Amino acid sequence: MNVSKTAEKSSEKPGDAxxxxxxVAEVLPEALQxxxxxxxxxxxxxxxxxxxxxxxxxxxxxxxxxxxxxxxxLLVEKNPGRNQTEIASTLGILRPNFVALLDNLESRDLCAxxxxxxxxxxxxxxxxxxxxxxLARAKKLVATKHEARLNExxxxxxxxxxxxxxxxxxxxx
Amino acid sequence: MNVSKTAEKSSEKPGDAxxxxxxVAEVLPEALQxxxxxxxxxxxxxxxxxxxxxxxxxxxxxxxxxxxxxxxxLLVEKNPGRNQTEIASTLGILRPNFVALLDNLESRDLCAxxxxxxxxxxxxxxxxxxxxxxLARAKKLVATKHEARLNExxxxxxxxxxxxxxxxxxxxx
DNA sequence: TTATAATTGTTATGGACCATACCAAATATT
DNA sequence: AATATTTGGTATGGTCCATAACAATTATAA
Numbered sequence: 058m059n060v061s062k063t064a065e066k067s068s069e070k071p072g073d074a075x076x077x078x079x080x081v082a083e084v085l086p087e088a089l090q091x092x093x094x095x096x097x098x099x100x101x102x103x104x105x106x107x108x109x110x111x112x113x114x115x116x117x118x119x120x121x122x123x124x125x126x127x128x129x130x131l132l133v134e135k136n137p138g139r140n141q142t143e144i145a146s147t148l149g150i151l152r153p154n155f156v157a158l159l160d161n162l163e164s165r166d167l168c169a170x171x172x173x174x175x176x177x178x179x180x181x182x183x184x185x186x187x188x189x190x191x192l193a194r195a196k197k198l199v200a201t202k203h204e205a206r207l208n209e210x211x212x213x214x215x216x217x218x219x220x221x222x223x224x225x226x227x228x229x230x
Numbered sequence: 231m232n233v234s235k236t237a238e239k240s241s242e243k244p245g246d247a248x249x250x251x252x253x254v255a256e257v258l259p260e261a262l263q264x265x266x267x268x269x270x271x272x273x274x275x276x277x278x279x280x281x282x283x284x285x286x287x288x289x290x291x292x293x294x295x296x297x298x299x300x301x302x303x304l305l306v307e308k309n310p311g312r313n314q315t316e317i318a319s320t321l322g323i324l325r326p327n328f329v330a331l332l333d334n335l336e337s338r339d340l341c342a343x344x345x346x347x348x349x350x351x352x353x354x355x356x357x358x359x360x361x362x363x364x365l366a367r368a369k370k371l372v373a374t375k376h377e378a379r380l381n382e383x384x385x386x387x388x389x390x391x392x393x394x395x396x397x398x399x400x401x402x403x
Numbered sequence: 404t405t406a407t408a409a410t411t412g413t414t415a416t417g418g419a420c421c422a423t424a425c426c427a428a429a430t431a432t433t
Numbered sequence: 434a435a436t437a438t439t440t441g442g443t444a445t446g447g448t449c450c451a452t453a454a455c456a457a458t459t460a461t462a463a
Contacts, residue, residue, distance in 0.1 A: 091320075092305070093304055094304050095397065098377065099279070101396040102278060103279055104400035105397075105403075106276055107322075112403055128267055132267060135265035139262060140440075142441080147264075149280075151423090152440080152442085153421095153422080177429060178429045178439065179439085179441080207403075215391075219271075219396075220269065223392075224268065224274050227277035313412090327451080329413060350458060
């Protein structure tokens with residue numbers, strides 16, 4: 058790293074460096090002080106979110122499902138017969154950006170677009186048999202590897218309290 | 231954000247003269263069932279994070295500071311005399327991506343790069359007077375408009391519990 | 404010492420994600 | 434019938450994130 062002798066320089070500008078203890082071990086780069094940063098909700102929230110997504114991707118590596126893809130499968134399973142616009146908007150995904158996402162899932166035979174007979178503009182979304190099977194396996198992985206990790210880290214009660222607070226923020230902030 | 235826009239159509243005064251109107255044959259509620267999605271930590275976490283960042287940006291509109299820029303100013307203030315690599319890596323920002331961010335802050339005269347005399351490769355980062363002033367105002371805005379909103383939504387105790395849990399996730403997940 | 408390796412800031416570049424404008428087909432409204 | 438709206442889609446640009454590579458500088462090895 059940088060420091061080899063930075064702190065033991067005999068000629069130091071007064072008031073600039075040398076914040077305090079530096080008697081020994083100046084070979085180690087001192088960790089920075091996070092300060093008020095660790096109290097900033099947005100900062101901690103973002104960091105936590107990245108870690109959770111990272112862990113999610115690891116857990117789903119065998120199924121190659123991203124959080125967004127998983128959420129689409131979940132929502133389509135729970136709401137069969139809905140069209141792209143409805144599924145996308147519920148997830149906060151803009152319709153143009155939803156196209157490629159669906160193309161991917163459809164190319165992997167996980168879900169299918171079906172022209173609606175009522176309204177021939179819209180595409181009804183359904184899970185294929187393979188999609189249902191993959192989703193079932195995905196749920197199992199998430200439960201046993203992902204969410205379980207949370208419980209062991211926070212405890213069941215805290216985990217539920219956390220989810221409730223986050224939902225409140227997501228819905229009422 | 232992107233919210234559902236259903237139900238607006240039906241916001242008509244009841245008792246109006248019978249005009250063609252919607253055939254009520256179609257099922258009334260268009261709201262989709264979130265189902266297990268609302269129990270997925272990653273989903274709720276991401277949603278909450280977006281809302282918090284959105285609110286942060288609104289609060290900081292007068293100062294034109296993004297969460298990332300704010301975190302840099304905070305960290306530089308707390309750790310004067312550090313170089314770009316140290317500040318960036320502490321924030322989880324890759325050095326190449328940190329350049330443009332700093333260019334922005336420097337062009338606005340909020341912080342400055344100073345060639346280190348010890349190691350002429352590195353740039354020491356410091357806040358300018360204007361940077362200190364802006365950061366002070368930013369802190370006030372965040373405290374009174376942003377974090378205060380959280381307290382009124384969750385309560386002081388819950389807010390602290392939330393931060394602690396998120397920190398735990400960010401550090402130990 | 405000199406030759407080689409490592410570090411720092413930087414540019415260039417590509418991918419993922421997000422947002423807007425626009426289009427054709429189909430439907431709804433007037 | 435004329436017009437407006439909706440749906441899925443394309444094209445496009447912006448932002449963020451990640452990697453490779455480079456010049457200048459410093460550290461290390463021979």
